[in-house]
Amino acid sequence: MTDTTHQAAVRAAAGPPSAVPVPAPAPRRTRVWRGLTPWLFLIAPLALLVTFTYAPIANMVAYSFTDWDGVSPELHYTGAHNYAELLTRPELFEVFWVSGYYLAASAVQIAAALYFATILSFNVRFRNFFKGLLFFPYLINGVAIAFVFLYFFQDGGTLDSVLSLLGLHSDHAWLGTPVSANVSLAGVSVWRYTGLNFVLFLGAIQSIPGDLYEAAELDGANRWQQFRHIIAPGIRPVLALTVILSISGSLSAFEIPYIMTGGATGTETFVIQTVKLAFQFNKTGLASAAAVVLLLIILAVTWLQRRLVPDSVDKGVDLV
Template sequence: MTHTTEKVPAGTAASASASVGTAPLPAPRRTRTWRVLTPWLFLLAPLTLLITFTYAPIANMVAYSFTDWDGVSPELHYTGVENYTEIFTREDLFQVCFVSGYYLIASVVQIVAALYFATVLSFQVRFRNFFKGVLFFPSLVNGVAIGFVFLYFFQDGGTFDTVLGLFGHHTDHAWLGTPFSANTSLAGVSIWRYLGMNFVLFLGAIQSIPGELYEASELDGANRWHQFRYIILPGIKPVLTLTVILSISGSLSAFEIPYIMTGGATGTETFVIQTVKLAFQFNKTGLASAAAVVLLLIILLVTWVQRRLVPDDRVDLV
């Protein structure tokens, strides 16, 4: 007599064991260990780069700010808070912060213009793809090239004077010759260059809003202003908050455009240009490090105040 054994499917056996209340066996210790270590293994490379190229240099900068190091000599001496005292007591070192006011005003104009164009081009407008490309194009151009282009644009008898002459306004004004006109011109160049980036951020945020909300609002009799006020603005609040933070920090740390076009002359020296000159022109790396730490603290303070005044709360539009 032969006996045959039926093979029970694994799923059936598992169901049977589950039905009788058998608890699943715990994973082996080696498996549990790998589950814990796997996320950290993926984070190992980015954390190493972040610590090496961000936090370690910041720590060195803070350490140098309490010394008189000249950036070349292997010897440095501890001076305490002398560098910070010099920054806040010497008017010529701290007054460059007022130049950032031009860029702060320019950032407000930039955000308003970017939000306006993003709102208009998010609806059905003729040639809207063409205008999107035109607005974003300056963000693709290298900052050094932009600086040289506008350096010739604002020179005496240059492109700007030629354009004004076409409208009957002839002037021999040196646009980069006085502090007010020079800073205004440089701030205008910053608006032209960074408008496209903010425009793209706003446009992406607006297009992520469900289209059903616009249709429902139109049925309720809402016009474009109502849609902007009650749908678009609340819907893009996180992106708008981020843009304001980036614009403020960028205004306080403006460097590329003014450094290339004027080198900080004619009253256009910004905080970063001054810091670079202290470190590499006057060999006062310790004082320059203190200035960089002060700028970092100002940006962090402004960001903290802005986050406290305008908390990043998610808005349910439905």
């Protein structure tokens, strides 16, 4: 008897295959509750998001088409008059030049954060100490940082005292001219936000599998080649995120320059100007239009950046 005939005889003796029992469908009420459960968990966060994000944005857009002064209960619809005023008054957009200082500072802080994150991702002495040292400035309140550096840059302050100890006597007013004041304020932003970018880069680098580094070392790759072919492609999405945050932060700088100079000496940013329009000159409608314009600019820059530098990396890691 052949194997095929034997297998056929065994199947005939075993009889027809038993059918797999099909579970009974769940009751309709159970299926409905299963479908509603995720939405029940989302009710609270969605309510908070709508209440404190989308509703204020909608009100801001509505106010931008009125001449509301922020106090009067009456609103007068003016159409696109506020937007026309913004576009026909060049001085309202000249403050964007100040954002150039913060944009340059953002490039410096990204480069510094990426350098330190790369160095401290390898085994170096006291790396935990340096990690805490770099991230500590970001934990300090922005108001406290502004007051600390206000005394640091004032005439006869900490900076002048340190320079005099080094034999460098200077009577330069660090916050007295537009260039030096903006450079000083941009330097403060570098000191504060480098730690945030450092943590983002460090987390992305540490998520790269260690087998890639071992394979690279076996192939004779040095640190620069490991950074170029392993680290840089691996952290590309995080790098794109930090660029978006840096550009939006540069355009919306407010806290440090407002406290340290109040917008004087050519340090007024677009957000400081918007706040003054609303609360100093009682032009809430015009200020709302300026805020809408700033929001659209940030959204446009973000969209353009994501189109030019997509997040997805499908090419893998190349060590050649």
